Amino acid sequence: xxxxxxxxxxxxxxxxxxxxxxxxxxxxxxxxxxxxxxxxxxxxxxxxxxxxxxxxxxxxxxxxxxxxxxxxxxxxxxxxxxxxxxxxxxxxxxxxxxxxxxxxxxxxxxxxxxxxxxxxxxxxxxxxxxxxxxxxxxxxxxxxxxxxxxxxxxxxxxxxxxxxxxxxxxxxxxxxxxxxxxxxxxxxxxxxxxxxxxxxxxxxxxxxxxxxxxxxxxxxxxxxxxxxxxxxxxxxxxxxxxxxxxxxx
Numbered sequence: 001x002x003x004x005x006x007x008x009x010x011x012x013x014x015x016x017x018x019x020x021x022x023x024x025x026x027x028x029x030x031x032x033x034x035x036x037x038x039x040x041x042x043x044x045x046x047x048x049x050x051x052x053x054x055x056x057x058x059x060x061x062x063x064x065x066x067x068x069x070x071x072x073x074x075x076x077x078x079x080x081x082x083x084x085x086x087x088x089x090x091x092x093x094x095x096x097x098x099x100x101x102x103x104x105x106x107x108x109x110x111x112x113x114x115x116x117x118x119x120x121x122x123x124x125x126x127x128x129x130x131x132x133x134x135x136x137x138x139x140x141x142x143x144x145x146x147x148x149x150x151x152x153x154x155x156x157x158x159x160x161x162x163x164x165x166x167x168x169x170x171x172x173x174x175x176x177x178x179x180x181x182x183x184x185x186x187x188x189x190x191x192x193x194x195x196x197x198x199x200x201x202x203x204x205x206x207x208x209x210x211x212x213x214x215x216x217x218x219x220x221x222x223x224x225x226x227x228x229x230x231x232x233x234x235x236x237x238x239x240x241x242x243x244x245x246x247x248x249x
Contacts (some may be wrong), residue, residue, distance in 0.1 A: 002044055002136055024142035026160045031055065031078045043164045044136070044143070047157055047172070048073050051164055052080055054171030058198040065174065109197070111225035114181040114205035118149075119247045120237065123208050126154065126186050127232045134158055137188075146187035148204075150178040162189040163198075170202045180204050191217040191228055200224030206245055208232050213240055 008021040029043040031052060043051070052071050056062045062082055069081040126149060131137075133156040134145040144162035148155050148169040157168035166187055173180055184206035185199065191209055193216035199207050200220070208229035213221070221228050221241045228240040239246050 002046060003139055022139045024136050024140045024160060027076045029076045029078065031080070033061070033080055034082060034084060035079075041164065042160055044159050045076055046159075047168045048078055050157070050168045050171035050175060052078050052171065053174050054167030054169070054202075056080065056082060057174060058167055058170060058201050060201050109200055109220060109223040111223070112181065112200055112203050112205050113225070114203070114245075116182045116184070116205050117245050117247050118184055118206060119249070120239075123186070123229055123232055123237065123246070124235060127208070127210055129154065130156060130186055130188070134188075144188050146185060148173045148178065148183055148185050150180075150183040153178075162187065163195070166195065166198055170198065170204070174202075184208060186232070190214055191221075191230060193217050193220045196220040196224065196226055196228070199226050205242075208237075 002025055003022050004025045005020045006023055008019050010017050010019045024044065026042045027045045028040055029045065029048065030038055030040045032038045049071055053068065056068060062068055067083045072079045126147065130145055130147045134143065136158045137143045137145055143158040143160055144165045145156060145158050146162070146165035146169045150173060155169060155172050157165050157172065159165040159168065166185060169185060173183060180203045183204055185204050186208040188210055190211045191207060191213040193214070196207060196217040197220055206227045206229065210231070210233050212230045213228050217228065218240055225242060227242040227245040229246065230238050230240065
């Protein structure tokens with residue numbers, strides 16, 4: 001079960017009552033790489049194979065599915081084996097996501113080469129569809145939501161971590177042979193450097209969100225040739241970098 005109920009006191013319009021409130025059930029998930037590098041994080045125990053694949057690609061530890069020799073999942077434990085020659089240092093793994101100081105370690109950014117375009121009205125429709133497909137968020141308000149769009153397919157994943165949610169949708173795309181350079185990711189949350197670098201490493205040319213980019217994300221997007229679409233809600237949005245990828249008609 002991804003949702004549990006807990007006791008709470010509700011205050012509304014000067015009325016106080018005891019209620020049973022739905023909350024998302026998160027677990028401590030441990031990812032172990034080649035038996036000796038481990039990372040523990042809070043996440044929903046769901047779509048863990050997709051998460052593992054997305055994480056390995058987004059952390060620049062593998063270049064193709066052939067580099068992943070094994071993925072074993074036992075409850076909240078994920079054990080993977082990858083080509084040892086692709087591992088850099090333990091620091092690569094342990095300082096991932098938004099851990100302190102990680103942004104300063106981003107030195108080399110390979111630009112994404114893609115002529116993919118999307119209509120602005122499709123983006124507006126997709127952000128509404130993203131919200132409508134966020135079942136756990138609708139019930140609890142306790143998750144981030146991410147979706148990947150490719151060739152008419154739209155796959156949505158949720159998690160308590162926005163990084164894990166994005167890892168899951170990118171991992172899904174890789175496992176299901178999506179052409180990531182002709183795809184885009186849409187999600188709930190800010191767009192700082194540590195999120196935008198995931199797009200460059202996966203080769204996804206467009207990242208759209210209902211929130212704003214941080215300056216660090218904007219700078220990485222320029223280096224990585226990524227189009228950022230922020231404040232996507234209602235009938236409005238801002239397009240940052242490579243505006244030619246968004247069509248207005």
